[in-house]
Amino acid sequence: MTAPAAAAEPLARPATLEVADLRTHFFTKAGVVKAVDGVSFAVAAGEVLGLVGESGCGKSVTGYSILGLVDPPGRIVSGSICFAGRDLVGAPEEELRRLRGSRIAMIFQDPMMTLNPVLRVDTQMVEAILAHRSIGRRAARELAREALAQVGIPAPERRLRAYPHELSGGMRQRVAIAIAFINAPDLVIADEPTTALDVTIQAQILHLAQELCRKTGTAMIWISHDLAVVSSLADRVAVMYAGTIVEQGRAGDVVGAPLHPYTRGLLGSVPSAVARGVRLAQIPGMTPSLLDLPPGCRFRARCPRAGEDCGVEPTVSSPRPGREVRCWRPHLEAAA
């Protein structure tokens, strides 16, 4: 598959990150799991890219691949990850280690994955700063206190001395976000950071992420299964299905006039006020196993528009300005 290196839409600012035809496969006893299979996208400074898909579509593995966090039996088999003029695929581990936590940071779904349960918050934050900067301990602690205040934690001086278990779920996620942003990274990858949180706490975290990106010019990849969250947060959206990006474009365009039948099905599955009590437009069947993908289009078996030509794997086309879709029969009639 020859996918264009970047999104068809010319980016307003130079791309912070450009991923081209990335393939991350897992070589298991049962066979080769093609978790990420030809993914291309770009993110510019200050931009939020929403990476949407259901469980097992490869969205998290895409994030881990960028950070070089894919463990055996998985490995990146081909493609490039261009960050700050360097290709991270095949870069030495020492270079990746220096990038992680300083230039590229990650926020996980479970903040306890970021936080060490037996260390106080200040110990962990100071450690994160000193790993990448040569400043004094006291200055580092002052930075940590400012970072906590910036993410809206009341009484930051007291929270610095707390252990993670003494904080609520929302507070922990704030601390994890403070740590991610503490070295002023160019790129933050957020993997479902609000999925485990309540609605009002989720809104607080979304607000915070939006503010931080706006203020610092950090590029962000927001990985989520929730189209509603992504549509209101992201500038651009990429929809993943079974290891590939099936559609991407500006968030409003993708949500307003989806081109790919899968995106359309996902949007139809979200309950809305318009059709209370009416059956939802469900997508039949379930996601195919990545071990044993059908030939041709991966969505063919569940697709209402599938036909003979879908037996051949579709290529990426750009039927509208700034849009990309991987489908032989996109919904062109619906988009005005």
Added chain:
Amino acid sequence: MSARAGTPLIEAQGLSKRFVKAPDLAERATALLGSAAARAEVVRAVDGVSFAVAKGEVVGLVGESGCGKSTLGRLVAGLIEPSEGRVLFKGRDRAQLVGAEAKAARLAVQMIFQDPYSSLNPRMRVSAIVGEAPLVHGLVPRAEHAAYLADILTRVGLDPAYARRFPHQFSGGQRSRIGIARALAVRPEFLVCDEAIAALDVSIQAQIVNLFLDLREAYDLTYLFISHDLGVVQHISDRILIMYLGRIVETAPTAELFAAPNHPYTRALLAEVPRISLEKRSFRPIEGEIPSPLDPPPGCHFHPRCPFAMARCRSEAPALVSIAPGRASACHLNGG
């Protein structure tokens, strides 16, 4: 509360549930040594809740984690006994029923659990999980049992050929269907669905929501649909109860609640719901977090986070009073 014809199917009157944690040995020892006296910690998970559900109605129960909605669901389903108050089934106190009537009343109310993994016994085959109860309770003769089982499985969208399988051989969506089949197998009139679709992917969620809508038609069912997901509740419910820290703060028909929420907490909750939007939006979250139910604030439980809190809110708990036909709200702003 709401205008209703005839006797409600289920009615909760002044329902409370307290969980008490007695001081352990170490705490009693420190008390003996002269520190603060050890006292039992009491969590008022459900605090004086009254509501009624009419036959054929779908009532949504919404709240954030820790608000007591699952405990209320378990009280209604009869899985736990209330500390105070009573549950009426077709106008009769369920605790007073004896013999065959008590058994019938219990069978008529079934529960569907959140986690389709831990709520199914991994060592039982689907045929036993679904088929055991109707056999034990003598609802079907042994000779017709196989046909009955096949019918129930078909109704929830499972292939009867799968009856010999174990739960681990199914996907999450299929397991949800097994849980629903188990509840349906004893021919209930009332289903308590506790976050029944929260663990599922969006496209599978839509399938299960549709199944609930179909089953309601087919079996003339009544639901208490517990969820933190306002979108789903809005889609499926006729009427909604909003719960905060053990108390119901507002109840209204679905359309009216979404058109004109009365209680400040409801308003905040509705404002924070992520919706599919064509434009990036700014999140303006309400401050603060849900207080611990161990130590709820005095007066109105919501006052520390409420933008309209007055002096009275800090001392006096507002009663749930009718504000319009079929609507009630517990807020001092409504006067009275």
